[in-house]
Amino acid sequence: MTPSLPTLPTSVIGSYSMPEWLERAKNEYLSRRLSRRDLDEMHDAVRKAAIKDQEVAGVDIVSDGEAQRDNMIDYFTERMPGVQVDLGSKRFYYDFYDSVVRTKLATGTLGLAEEARFLGTFSGRRSKISLSGPHTLVKRLRNLHYESEEAFALDLGRVLNVEMKELVRAGATELQIDEPYYSGFPEDLPWALKAINAMVEGVDATITLHICYGNRYGKPSFEGSYRYLFPAILDAKIQRVSLEFARRGEEDLQLFKEFNVPFSVAIGVIDVKTQEVESPGFVADRIRRALEVIPAERLVVTPDCGLVRLPEEVAFRKLCAMVEGTRTVRQELGR
Amino acid sequence: MAGLVTGSLMSLVEDGVLDARLAPSLRIHLDWIQYKTNFRDPVIVRRTASPQGQALPLAEIAVDLRQADAATLQADLARAVRSLGEGAEANADQHIYLDDFRPYRDCLIWRFNRLFWQHLGDWEAASGQGFEAALPGGTSDANHPQAVSDSVADFWTLLRDLDNRGQLPPEIVGLEIGVGNGARAAAWLDRFKALDEQCGTTFYSRMHFLLGDYSPTSLERALEAVAQHGSHASGVPLDALNPFKALASYRFKVMYVHLTNVYDNLPFDDLVRRDGKLYIVEVRAYLNGLKVDQLTAEFGMSRGDLPGAVETLLEGGPYAVFPGEKGVAFWRRLWDTFKLEERLRALDDREEDHVPPGLSRNHLEDLLDEAPDDVRFHVSRGAGESFANTLPLLHPRGFLQVQDIFVSEMDDYRKGFRGPGKLDGSLVTWVNGALLRAVGARAGYDVHFAPFPYRPGTKTSVLYTTQRD
Numbered sequence: 001m002t003p004s005l006p007t008l009p010t011s012v013i014g015s016y017s018m019p020e021w022l023e024r025a026k027n028e029y030l031s032r033r034l035s036r037r038d039l040d041e042m043h044d045a046v047r048k049a050a051i052k053d054q055e056v057a058g059v060d061i062v063s064d065g066e067a068q069r070d071n072m073i074d075y076f077t078e079r080m081p082g083v084q085v086d087l088g089s090k091r092f093y094y095d096f097y098d099s100v101v102r103t104k105l106a107t108g109t110l111g112l113a114e115e116a117r118f119l120g121t122f123s124g125r126r127s128k129i130s131l132s133g134p135h136t137l138v139k140r141l142r143n144l145h146y147e148s149e150e151a152f153a154l155d156l157g158r159v160l161n162v163e164m165k166e167l168v169r170a171g172a173t174e175l176q177i178d179e180p181y182y183s184g185f186p187e188d189l190p191w192a193l194k195a196i197n198a199m200v201e202g203v204d205a206t207i208t209l210h211i212c213y214g215n216r217y218g219k220p221s222f223e224g225s226y227r228y229l230f231p232a233i234l235d236a237k238i239q240r241v242s243l244e245f246a247r248r249g250e251e252d253l254q255l256f257k258e259f260n261v262p263f264s265v266a267i268g269v270i271d272v273k274t275q276e277v278e279s280p281g282f283v284a285d286r287i288r289r290a291l292e293v294i295p296a297e298r299l300v301v302t303p304d305c306g307l308v309r310l311p312e313e314v315a316f317r318k319l320c321a322m323v324e325g326t327r328t329v330r331q332e333l334g335r
Numbered sequence: 336m337a338g339l340v341t342g343s344l345m346s347l348v349e350d351g352v353l354d355a356r357l358a359p360s361l362r363i364h365l366d367w368i369q370y371k372t373n374f375r376d377p378v379i380v381r382r383t384a385s386p387q388g389q390a391l392p393l394a395e396i397a398v399d400l401r402q403a404d405a406a407t408l409q410a411d412l413a414r415a416v417r418s419l420g421e422g423a424e425a426n427a428d429q430h431i432y433l434d435d436f437r438p439y440r441d442c443l444i445w446r447f448n449r450l451f452w453q454h455l456g457d458w459e460a461a462s463g464q465g466f467e468a469a470l471p472g473g474t475s476d477a478n479h480p481q482a483v484s485d486s487v488a489d490f491w492t493l494l495r496d497l498d499n500r501g502q503l504p505p506e507i508v509g510l511e512i513g514v515g516n517g518a519r520a521a522a523w524l525d526r527f528k529a530l531d532e533q534c535g536t537t538f539y540s541r542m543h544f545l546l547g548d549y550s551p552t553s554l555e556r557a558l559e560a561v562a563q564h565g566s567h568a569s570g571v572p573l574d575a576l577n578p579f580k581a582l583a584s585y586r587f588k589v590m591y592v593h594l595t596n597v598y599d600n601l602p603f604d605d606l607v608r609r610d611g612k613l614y615i616v617e618v619r620a621y622l623n624g625l626k627v628d629q630l631t632a633e634f635g636m637s638r639g640d641l642p643g644a645v646e647t648l649l650e651g652g653p654y655a656v657f658p659g660e661k662g663v664a665f666w667r668r669l670w671d672t673f674k675l676e677e678r679l680r681a682l683d684d685r686e687e688d689h690v691p692p693g694l695s696r697n698h699l700e701d702l703l704d705e706a707p708d709d710v711r712f713h714v715s716r717g718a719g720e721s722f723a724n725t726l727p728l729l730h731p732r733g734f735l736q737v738q739d740i741f742v743s744e745m746d747d748y749r750k751g752f753r754g755p756g757k758l759d760g761s762l763v764t765w766v767n768g769a770l771l772r773a774v775g776a777r778a779g780y781d782v783h784f785a786p787f788p789y790r791p792g793t794k795t796s797v798l799y800t801t802q803r804d
Contacts, residue, residue, distance in 0.1 A: 020697065092776075096804065213731075217778060217803065218779070219726075219731070221731050221802075223502070273587075273727075
């Protein structure tokens with residue numbers, strides 16, 4: 001049975017702090033000085049610790065911390081039938097492989113269901129699994145087959161749709177699609193959202209679309225305003241949109257006053273690009289300002305993005321502050 | 336000169352000063368030091384010490400081939416060899432020691448350096464020349480007109496691209512760290528304004544150029560130099576080691592950062608690998624015993640007065656020691672006499688103080704794996720710290736350019752001694768570019784080095800960053 005959620009549920013975006021020793025181990029694996037089996041054991045230990053940290057902090061919707069993912073591209077392309085990945089093309093785990101698509105993508109599972117089972121085994125809380133979206137993958141993969149980025153993205157949407165359904169079969173109830181490249185290519189939005197709708201078609205889960213300004217190496221890849229998303233995003237067949245506000249300020253919250261948004265909103269209240277830990281009071285203030293434009297029953301509280309570039313101690317304290325600040329506001333609301 | 340060193344050593348063996356059985360294991364380093372004036376006497380002995388500072392048997396003699404005098408070389412070598420023997424007289428040269436052994440990063444040269452930049456005007460008035468004239472090339476590469484013009488053109492192209500994509504921020508922020516006399520910032524802004532007008536764009540109207548420096552004198556001069564740009568330029572007192580501290584509100588907003596000859600003037604450590612073991616170079620500041628008597632006679636002091644006078648100078652400036660020009664003259668003469676004795680202290684496996692901010696010990700070890708054996712190299716911790724604390728200011732499409740003297744590959748340290756050198760009142764040392772490359776990679780930037788093509792024969796190169804994908 002899926003655990004119920006309180007008002008203003010808290011969640012993470014996906015990734016949790018990556019220990020430096022695990023980074024070294026990943027590099028050792030790439031240099032063939034460590035076996036896959038040993039590395040997977042390390043991954044699992046770190047995933048369990050990440051779940052535990054989130055539970056202790058009091059996060060309502062947890063992830064497995066994604067320690068097993070080198071980055072948000074390779075984890076998917078390595079598993080995607082039809083993508084040719086040059087496994088000798090990187091020495092540092094966080095870099096991207098050279099990956100190329102020469103033929104139409106085959107339909108096949110990526111094996112992410114294992115993550116759903118892992119979370120079901122090691123956490124009693126509601127959990128979430130994220131997938132990189134079609135637009136993001138299009139921007140990173142070398143396309144030698146499809147006639148356009150749009151055609152490529154739509155076919156990726158088809159393949160990822162199969163995977164989302166596999167995840168639901170394995171018990172996943174919360175799925176997230178990550179699209180950090182929208183903000184750099186706003187002109188792509190019409191076809192990028194078509195690909196999202198292809199990806200979520202018939203998937204029986206709560207689906208979040210996370211759109212940030214990038215968090216590669218803990219820094220933004222783009223700057224600007226979320227205004228470009230509107231009104232196009234209103235047609236996305238999703239249940240929740242997740243945006244970053246902590247680092248960028250809350251100016252764009254006004255967009256939710258201007259437009260009648262048909263889904264709930266996850267607001268970033270924790271800046272993941274600084275090691276300075278927010279106070280619970282500061283978090284509460286941010287939530288209160290969001291409540292001025294978004295009703296409580298449609299608001300979810302998250303960090304701006306993944307916590308992968310933060311030291312574990314900082315990441316944990318930030319989650320604790322987020323949870324405590326949220327509880328303060330819940331009490332004020334009498335819920 | 337190298338042949339003379341060998342010949343002199345053979346003579347010392349024949350004279351019985353040097354035990355022939357020791358000769359094969361005696362380590363002699365011959366260095367050609369770029370800077371004619373530096374902190375070493377022509378022939379020095381470096382002893383080794385345990386991590387706790389206890390003496391170890393290994394020692395080496397280092398000869399500065401540029402300073403060494405053929406007439407006195409044999410005597411200098413003999414003195415060095417004798418000082419290695421049991422029962423050698425401690426401080427035979429009657430140096431006046433000002434400090435204990437400590438790593439370069441913590442030694443007195445940095446207090447002298449700070450004093451110089453704080454009282455730059457006094458020093459220049461006494462020397463009769465601006466500090467740029469004291470640079471090895473007699474001029475700063477910062478102000479080369481073509482270099483400035485090309486820099487502006489590159490930046491303008493970036494702005495135009497962003498504008499075409501509708502991604503140009505409302506305010507365009509530029510930053511110069513270490514402003515010198517402001518000539519470069521002024522030339523850059525003049526050129527930027529002219530290009531903007533020529534191309535019919537409106538970038539200049541959105542431009543805000545920050546001039547950052549910790550020297551009040553430099554900042555004041557620089558602001559005068561850019562006065563005609565009014566509110567488009569402003570000064571920010573900042574420590575080059577941590578620009579982010581003073582400019583936190585500009586996080587991810589600065590489109591262009593430029594530095595010239597700042598990193599070569601920031602604290603560093605020197606590491607040495609000998610026979611597979613890693614040592615940190617520690618230094619002890621002293622006043623050369625042979626020159627001290629002249630100094631004391633000139634200023635009517637005793638030898639015993641000198642350590643206190645040095646402390647007064649460093650604490651309160653030149654006028655706290657003597658009033659008027661005499662205080663500055665004392666400072667200048669003292670700087671001539673100021674030297675550093677070196678020793679090699681073995682590093683403890685758990686010691687991490689030498690690891691620069693922006694890197695972990697593991698990263699430093701990765702870097703050491705690239706270094707040749709039996710090599711001495713810089714851990715440019717000040718440059719690394721400054722770099723790591725500047726990168727978070729950069730806009731996602733922004734870039735950083737540094738004109739300086741870089742050792743871009745660890746292997747290049749095998750090709751010579753890279754400083755520190757003594758400048759007129761301050762110091763300079765080459766910067767470990769390979770280390771900055773590692774710091775950049777951790778922060779998501781690729782670091783590149785290109786020759787500075789505008790002045791033939793210059794040792795300056797240009798570091799620039801690109802986003803690491």
